[in-house]
Amino acid sequence: PSLVNDFRFNYTYWQNRNLFADEEVCPGCLGLGLAQVSISGTNITLGNTSNATQGRDLRRFTFLNTLSWQKGTHRLRFGTELEYAPGTGFWGYCDPACATVASPEFVRALVPAQLIPVFFPNLPSVIRTQQDILNLPFLGGVVGVGDPAQPPAYNIDQAKKNNRIRLFAQDTWKVKPSFTLNYGLAWNFESTLVNKDLDKPALLAPLYGSDLSPTENNYKNFSPSVGFAWNIGSDNKTVLRGGAGVYWDTELLWRRLQERAFIGPRGNGRIQYPESGFINTFPGIIDLGAGGRPVAVGSPVVRSLTTMTLGQFQQIVAAQLPTVTALLAPSNPPDLSVRNIQFFKSGAQLYPSEYPVQRSYQMSLGLQRDLGHDMVLAVDFVRRVFVNTLLGEL
Numbered sequence: 001p002s003l004v005n006d007f008r009f010n011y012t013y014w015q016n017r018n019l020f021a022d023e024e025v026c027p028g029c030l031g032l033g034l035a036q037v038s039i040s041g042t043n044i045t046l047g048n049t050s051n052a053t054q055g056r057d058l059r060r061f062t063f064l065n066t067l068s069w070q071k072g073t074h075r076l077r078f079g080t081e082l083e084y085a086p087g088t089g090f091w092g093y094c095d096p097a098c099a100t101v102a103s104p105e106f107v108r109a110l111v112p113a114q115l116i117p118v119f120f121p122n123l124p125s126v127i128r129t130q131q132d133i134l135n136l137p138f139l140g141g142v143v144g145v146g147d148p149a150q151p152p153a154y155n156i157d158q159a160k161k162n163n164r165i166r167l168f169a170q171d172t173w174k175v176k177p178s179f180t181l182n183y184g185l186a187w188n189f190e191s192t193l194v195n196k197d198l199d200k201p202a203l204l205a206p207l208y209g210s211d212l213s214p215t216e217n218n219y220k221n222f223s224p225s226v227g228f229a230w231n232i233g234s235d236n237k238t239v240l241r242g243g244a245g246v247y248w249d250t251e252l253l254w255r256r257l258q259e260r261a262f263i264g265p266r267g268n269g270r271i272q273y274p275e276s277g278f279i280n281t282f283p284g285i286i287d288l289g290a291g292g293r294p295v296a297v298g299s300p301v302v303r304s305l306t307t308m309t310l311g312q313f314q315q316i317v318a319a320q321l322p323t324v325t326a327l328l329a330p331s332n333p334p335d336l337s338v339r340n341i342q343f344f345k346s347g348a349q350l351y352p353s354e355y356p357v358q359r360s361y362q363m364s365l366g367l368q369r370d371l372g373h374d375m376v377l378a379v380d381f382v383r384r385v386f387v388n389t390l391l392g393e394l
Contacts, residue, residue: 099141134311152269267330
């Protein structure tokens with residue numbers, strides 16, 4: 001009875017499919033089938049969501065083993081958790097685009113009333129139809145381009161799985177009948193939270209400096225902890241408890257997928273292609289944000305308030321997207337001397353050279369007193385500090 005082993009196995013399967021609505025799902029809905037359109041100056045977003053199409057098939061095989069050993073005044077525990085987590089899916093974000101347009105009120109606040117019929121002859125007063133949306137001035141956006149399969153194809157057998165390991169040892173020591181001390185140490189490791197198989201291309205040297213090596217895994221995620229319980233006095237009615245420890249979280253695996261596409265070889269995955277990569281083909285477009293300067297035919301589309309409408313931008317995308325897509329034709333075998341980001345000069349969610357995962361420092365100190373008559377009074381001080389969070393330090 002002094003030695004007990006506890007072994008457990010868990011299997012989890014997660015599947016989701018986030019597809020676009022159609023007439024059957026949302027008959028007559030305003031914006032149905034359009035790009036995701038955010039109307040500036042309002043909280044209104046119409047069209048296809050930027051997060052679709054999307055699907056995931058994720059599996060987790062988790063093995064846990066804990067050994068407990070009672071040895072005199074010590075209760076020792078040793079354990080390990082091993083998790084094998086393969087996952088694949090697709091993520092066709094910004095299909096056919098993610099765009100921002102100006103609301104009629106936004107335009108009227110910036111443009112003199114006598115010039116609105118000249119610059120925006122079809123500006124609607126009320127948005128009732130798809131065409132009303134297409135007649136709104138285009139302010140900027142991105143277009144999803146490339147293979148939506150996730151992870152992207154380069155090194156997919158390595159990139160699609162994450163191995164998680166946790167080892168720990170802990171001792172609960174009854175130093176004397178009125179005082180118990182707990183202390184332990186754990187170590188956490190995950191194999192595929194960052195794109196450790198892809199270095200940064202030379203184009204990013206102004207951001208990263210001379211060290212363009214891949215973002216490294218975190219091998220030093222140690223979690224020490226210590227605590228105590230002290231029965232004060234001889235009446236067994238007052239207990240002082242305290243403890244502190246370091247605890248590690250994990251990382252959202254989807255966050256590395258966009259970087260993997262941008263710094264991977266040409267044609268590896270899906271990227272956000274900015275409006276400036278498309279060429280204006282409409283004469284007479286005026287950049288009102290630049291004081292009325294013309295946007296010449298053959299020059300890049302401008303991210304500003306211009307006389308270009310969303311409908312015109314969609315026509316430009318439809319005509320030029322095949323050429324952009326051709327640039328993303330993958331080479332076989334993959335050629336790391338030519339990366340996606342070198343073609344498009346823009347990227348998203350790039351990881352720094354060192355990327356520690358989230359962790360917290362936690363401590364507590366509390367006093368508990370038995371008042372009698374089935375009443376207990378407890379006073380506790382608790383402090384938690386979280387660092388390396390997605391929103392900064394808290």
